Amino acid sequence: MPILCTKLIQAIPPVSRAIGGEVSLVDELTSVEHLLASDPLETLVVVGPDVDLDEALAFTAAQRLARPALGVVLLRDAFEVKVLALAIRAGVREVVPVSDLDLIAEACTRSLELSKATPAGLNLPIQQGVEGKVAVVFATKGGCGKTTTATNLAVALHAGGASRVCLVDLDLAFGDVAISLQLTPARTLVDALAMDGGLDETGVSGLLTRYRPGLDCVLAPVEPGDSEQIPASLITDLILVLRRMFDYVVVDTPPQFNEHVLAVLDEADHHVLLTTPDVPTLKNLRLTLDMLDMLSYPRDRRSIVLNREDPRVGLTVADVESVARTNVTARIPASLAVPASINRGVPITIESPDHAVSVAIKEIATRTIVGAKHEPPASKRGFLGLRRRSG
Template identity: 30%
Template structure:
């Protein structure tokens, strides 16, 4: 019999106890958390991904609960919402259904009715496994060398997603993605690997660290020696499980082609290859693209993004693209002050400064790789010159010629 996981929310202590006892006593349901507020439930739904949530409502002062239900349905349509009340007034049931609840449960709980509700929720969950969340999208963020700001970009890309997203830090030796979000983590991907044989929904949920209603983090090992315990097979199996729980999984990868990194790249639906427009950056990116070719990755899953674009860089982008053999699909402008403040404060820039040019471009790229956006319609150089309001009279640097001369 399928095990179901639940969250509950009730203002009334007796109702909370009754719901807890009914779930525990059913023999087929597991209570993940008894939430203290609508805000906590939003965060816990994103972090714990339960089968269902039970929310008590009443004839008066339930607007917050109905607003919460609407938000939950929009953010997590695969999670069944059940409202519960002592008064089964038609108007209350109608308001619940209009908000998005799938079931209405009368209090005090009737055992037969409760088990019928559980049966219907189990059917919905079984159907959901083959429809909603059949396979989340894995987006790998990679750079051929350090110092390109790839971790900042990947962290903010994950924070920019408008669907439940997990950021996975696969820089096993030196990963620090959680600090970009201001998080202290208790568990890591090492705990996933150590418990791989007994992973279930509740255990997986307990090993990730929530950041917001749509974002959670699976941290890199907390101790460097734990990285040695994680094998390519572990990463493959973990990503397979995570695909079933999250609509987007963003991977923050190291700058090497070690076996674990290659296993993650193999499973990625999209690879965002981050570079800065300098000779070492372009050279390392060209090397990475050649390795991707040897790994038989289709070029359609690779997207090259320029980070720290500055109006002081005069380059012929067309020649850079020719040298790489790949179009540049994104140009994240350089804003040292805002980016450093964001990192030091542990606040994603896409959330703390939604109007910044860095945020706007990262959100455009997030929409593009999610299938909801469009590439720039103008030639990249023209678009960027227009963005910064500057026309240069100097001749642009032909970096591809310089690279050929240095080869």
């Protein structure tokens, strides 16, 4: 929500209305900085006429480098050419008299439009040397609930903005993340193909679609056939860059092993393996586990999650554990509230945070992903390691 910085009580209601919708109100620039730090994707700050000009300009100049997508609109009591020149030099988007509410509204709209055209991720300060954790949600049987689990895990890890999370749709041919979250796939992974010189933070920022402040998505291509153009090496590069930009990266997958999935299984700190309580899916779980063992992925980096658990279907947790030859890490109950939430385009963890399904998913997020160990790739290579050994 846009930030208004002023101590002028009488100016607050009309200016807030001119900005449009709700605003976060603060009375000094240090508080603006704190708010910006907690919301890396905020794109508008309106600075009141009572704020010292030099301080306002210094703040703007610093933000211009740190968060290029942030717009600062400066309000003054009267229009002065000298102030305008200094403001432009500092990077202020517009200087507007505080008395002209129409002009304030127009300036804010223009600034927000400009910010929208600036890739969302350009507002994400890079955490030098800090690497986020990567979790992949996988099953070789279609319809197990991978997309449902991945989207809700991303929401749970985001925790209302406490962490920065990126959800990657690696179901390149039939990705459902955009439709599940009601996002328009204006930018997708296929746009990465144009980045000849390799992926970096700026390039990856241009691929992101924002769901909530601090929760971004890399969406799957829309056109049939686009997925085949994407090399596995691009997925590896993408994950390496996203790790530097986000606290958590959650990857949704297609229901089969392919080179893209193997690339992400290699990079991930944790594998969330889904199953449902039916015989064909359990058979696939067994084959999946055998394959992962064969590829030397460490067993301590995987969780087995029983989704759509329902006592009426006849298969128990014990049955699942005997097929998996290991413990089930977590169980998500079957509930009609899940398809209902998907049909409304709102993840159940947002819509009904206290629902048993939401509670189960939040617990998976905390127990398995937040606590996952991130180790240098060399010690966890599975597929690529095997390929190196065999090649």
